[in-house]
Amino acid sequence: MNTKKGFVAAFKDFWFRAGDFRGSSTRGQYWWIFLINFLLGLVFVVALIGGALSSFMAIGPNSNVNPFHLFGNVAGVTFILLLFWFLYQGLPSLSLVIRRYRDAGVTPWVLLLTELAPGIILAIAGRNTTGQVIAGLLRLADLVITLLPTRHPVPAWTTRPNEDSRTVSMVEAIPDFFRRGGVFSGRSSRSQYWWITLWGVIIGIAITIISVPFTVISVVSSLNSASGVPDLTSFFMYLGVLLGLTSLIYLPNLTLTVRRFRDAGVNPWWYGVLFIMQLGASAFIAGSKQFNWGFIIVGILTIVLLVITVLPTKQSA
Structure with missing residues (x-):
């Protein structure tokens, strides 16, 4: 198990262990990433609001420039940055939560109930209150599990750096x-x-x-x-x-x-x-x-x- 602590160690661990589905990750490794995403989200929201306000303030009352066009520039760039940041976190986030469950002594298969099931329930139930409550309880269970202390540490899966190229089949x-x-x-x-x-x-x-x-x-x-x-x-x-x-x-x-x-x-x-x-x-x-x-x-x-x-x-x- 990776025992390094702190923001930098967690950030590096998050990206470079993207393909590690067999190891475990501590609470710190999990929640540092959550904090990073939360803070970046705040920064992007502030940047979006600030860009929108500056676009409207920079245009005088007699100007022929449409302020919504300038706002669209800011919103478009911000949206692209947010989208790419989200997309590149897909695999690292999945492997991280799997490792966190294993580290907490919970089989990762429970993710089917705490992460996948709520989405399916909401898709079927729609605005039904009962469905929303059940989905909320399952998500709450996910939160509790990620807060559990280390119970089952597992050595990190070796990724074999500097691996040479080889010929593979379509399936391999x-x-x-x-x-x-x-x-x-x-x-x-x-x-x-x-x-x-x-x-x-x-x-x-x-x-x-x-x-x-x-x-x-x-x-x-x-x-x-x-x-x-x-x-x-x-x-x-x-x-x-x-x-x-x-x-x-x-x-x-x-x-x-x-x-x-x-x-x-x-x-x-x-x-x-x-x-x-x-x-x-x-x-x-x-x-x-x-x-x-x-x-x-x-x-x-x-x-x-x-x-x-x-x-x-x-x-x-």
Whole structure:
């Protein structure tokens, strides 16, 4: 078990043990991350409010500039930053809560009741008071468990840093992808990278096939509700679940790409440059009316990324 304490140790542990589902994590390791997210949330809210106020105050009464356009720029950039921060925490958060349950002496399978069941109950019960109470009690049980002291410490799972690339099958690529989800060191071969890409395409197509009729049915049924008031609760619950599942692959995909760059003989810092440029282009698209330029930049960066990831392994890198 990792015995290091404090904010910095917990922060590093959170990210680098993203693929560790077998170890345990203390209360401090769990609640430091909660505190970090809470404080960052406050910072983003203050930044959003401050940006909105400054946008309105910067425009005089006789100005032709629409203050809502400036506010949209601030809100768009803030939303993108919050979205990316959430998405990249998907897998680390899941593995952390599993380790915390195990450390507290509770089998991680209980998470099906305390984390998954409340969402299902709310999706089915809607605004029913009984369903909301049951879901609330289950979430309260989750809180109590995460506050329990260490009862069953387990040694941290070895992630084998600096692991070399190897050829894998389509099935073998999946556990390798998640096991090394927080590992930036080492290498990943073309097969390790492109099998995951193919899986992403297949799953994306399947989700699209399911989502289109579900969305249509949800919207039509909500518009034809007896109360006359559209109820899109089930639709937004579905979007939340979809977003949560998607977040599980963001960090592993980042570390996989870093390892693929290194394996191809390209300094991984260049991926950092491409990544920051893609974030900037996304922020430009969200906060500007000139969408075409933003999409052109994203397209060029995607082509560069594609070329590098198809390069063969270079052992001398």
